[in-house]
Amino acid sequence: MNRSPLNPITQQHVDDYERDGVVCLRQMFDSEWIDLLRQGAEQIIADPSASGGLTGPSHGAMTSVAHNWRREGPIRDFVLGSPLGEVVGRTIGADTIQMFHDHLFHKPPQSPSIMRWHADHFWPFTGTMIPNIWIALSPVNEQNGRIEFVAGYHRFCMETGSRFGPAGDGTFHFPDFEEERDNPAFPFKFVTWDLEPGDAVLFHVDIPHFSKGNASEDLPRTGLAVRVIGDDAYWCPREGLMPVPGIDLMSTREGEHPAPSEEMPVLWSRPANEPRAFAPKNKAA
Numbered sequence: 001m002n003r004s005p006l007n008p009i010t011q012q013h014v015d016d017y018e019r020d021g022v023v024c025l026r027q028m029f030d031s032e033w034i035d036l037l038r039q040g041a042e043q044i045i046a047d048p049s050a051s052g053g054l055t056g057p058s059h060g061a062m063t064s065v066a067h068n069w070r071r072e073g074p075i076r077d078f079v080l081g082s083p084l085g086e087v088v089g090r091t092i093g094a095d096t097i098q099m100f101h102d103h104l105f106h107k108p109p110q111s112p113s114i115m116r117w118h119a120d121h122f123w124p125f126t127g128t129m130i131p132n133i134w135i136a137l138s139p140v141n142e143q144n145g146r147i148e149f150v151a152g153y154h155r156f157c158m159e160t161g162s163r164f165g166p167a168g169d170g171t172f173h174f175p176d177f178e179e180e181r182d183n184p185a186f187p188f189k190f191v192t193w194d195l196e197p198g199d200a201v202l203f204h205v206d207i208p209h210f211s212k213g214n215a216s217e218d219l220p221r222t223g224l225a226v227r228v229i230g231d232d233a234y235w236c237p238r239e240g241l242m243p244v245p246g247i248d249l250m251s252t253r254e255g256e257h258p259a260p261s262e263e264m265p266v267l268w269s270r271p272a273n274e275p276r277a278f279a280p281k282n283k284a285a
């Protein structure tokens with residue numbers, strides 16, 4: 001099983017992520033890792049309530065189970081042993097990556113379950129390095145519910161300080177992106193990718209995303225989302241944000257970077273012989 005990315009993270013990946021807030025990363029994990037994840041996913045899908053994870057609000061016609069990495073098994077082994085941290089860290093320009101959340105999403109054939117347009121503004125952090133890497137465990141295509149993104153929208157959010165829900169000031173709402181699709185004056189482009197098992201999309205916390213139901217007669221659509229933080233992420237102790245299990249969010253210090261812990265272990269640190277990538281200029285709090 002590979003410990004370093006199977007393919008190089010290129011300057012193109014870095015530039016695409018910075019410009020668009022989302023990038024497709026193809027085949028960074030070997031087939032043994034992906035087979036292991038598929039086994040883990042199958043166990044959860046067969047009996048979500050027995051898995052020890054937490055079913056998400058979108059659970060139902062879609063299997064949606066979070067915090068799987070917190071118990072022994074394939075997903076934990078992958079999170080702690082694979083090059084996931086390095087893949088994310090090198091792409092987003094971090095020097096350290098820490099784990100905090102994972103979420104399995106499985107839409108069986110003919111699942112009507114739509115994931116409505118949203119950005120991941122639920123997490124208890126300010127800052128910009130709070131990405132999500134969604135790893136395909138099945139083929140993913142137009143028919144079975146691939147994820148669509150509004151590229152570049154993170155720059156608008158960062159420039160205007162816009163976050164919705166408790167993460168923001170309560171006044172911010174997204175436009176109706178379904179209407180904007182056909183609006184030639186809309187300044188952002190919609191992007192999406194077909195994926196093979198092992199391919200991934202890595203996206204910024206401020207990037208709106210959406211997936212339609214699975215219209216396929218026979219092809220499930222399964223992906224594991226892993227959420228991590230980089231150097232530029234700071235506690236945001238606010239009621240209504242999703243806490244990290246085992247950490248009392250309201251007792252955390254606003255603006256402080258989460259210390260490495262059992263709940264938020266370091267997955268990757270940039271080797272000491274490489275120049276630092278992160279300069280703490282964006283501190284949000």
Ligand SMILES: O=C(O)CCC(=O)C(=O)O
Binds near residue numbers: 210
């Ligand atoms: O799997 C999907 O369709 C949605 C994934 C998602 O919304 C997320 O990972 O935040």
